[in-house]
Amino acid sequence: MIHATPPVLSDQQLHQILTEDVPFGDLTTDSLGIAALPGRIRFFARDPMIACGIEEAARLFELSGAEAEIRAVSGTQAPPETLLLEAGGRADALHRGWKVAQTLVEWCSGMATSAADILAAARRGDPDVLVAGTRKNVPGNRRLAVKAFHAAGAVMHRHGLSETLLVFAEHRLFLDGEPPAQTLARLRRRCPEKRVVVEVATPEEALEWAEADVLQLEKFTPEAVAEVASAVHARSPATVVAAAGGINAKNAEAYARAGARVLVTTAPHLAPPRDVQVRFAR
Secondary structure, rough: OOOOOOOOOOOHHHHHHHHHHOOOOOOHHHHOOOOOOOEEEEEEEEOEEEEEOHHHHHHHHHHOOOOOOOOOOOEEEEEEOOEEEEEEEEEEHHHHHHHHHHHHHHHHHHHHHHHHHHHHHHHHHHHOOEEEEOOOOOOOOOHHHHHHHHHHOOEEEOOOOOOOOOOHHHHHHHOOOOOHHHHHHHHHHHHOEEEEEEEOOOOOHHOOOOOOEEEEEEOOOHHHHHHHHHHHHHHHOOEEEEEEOOOOOOOOOHHHHOOOOOEOOOOHOOOOOOOOEEEEEO
16 A cells, blocks of 8 residues: 555544445345455546545445555546556455445545635635635535545635634624724733634725734625725735635636635535546456
8 A cells, every 4th residue: 555644534433434334234245145256446537636535445445344555645636547546355345345435535536626626726816825625514524524625735714613713793793892903802812822813794894803813805806805905904914815705716816816815615515526437356
């Protein structure tokens, strides 16, 4: 097996995935009487993709009783016909791991490929821009979502509510009109090691909160981002401007050119899977 990062899911979590699909054995394989026959399975990229989830897929085969070999680690740019993974062993082990492993790789690779496309577009506008994935993953799959964004060269906007300060309008609703400067000072006293991010929806709100460490512009057009970035930096040069809401590969370049240093996107979470071709052999 070539060098690869460890799976982000534990053996217990991977066993749960297998048990969901094969709770009481494989009726077809057992009934055909082929369970003990030796075979081999190979995964190939049918679509061009950023491969992801390969390490988890290999471990799924190992937990099923087969021996697996990784041929393309997660993060590999894989053109069609790239061999991603192969496994050998009893037919029942190969059939047990087959579909869950294939689906996992297709789903993770779809997300990673989408994130990589957005990043490539964004860096045509600004080579230093960051693409950050939101936490709007399918519940229960955050570890794989984080892996997919990282495989693409992107980062996570936030892993959850516990480690970041992001003040939404829904928070400010409960502040009884507290001045922005007072709110920012209070947060910095309470969490001196954290940067304060504030999401705003209008240019007027952006100027009110211009002293935030990061100003997140929600659903602004690229033209509005450029205007706000210029005004905010005239008042607070150190403030980082982020753009969020509807960011995708078609508009990422425009947002980066407009002055957004961080592009916050949900699009990869909703990306279609990439196609993985499976080939069996005796």
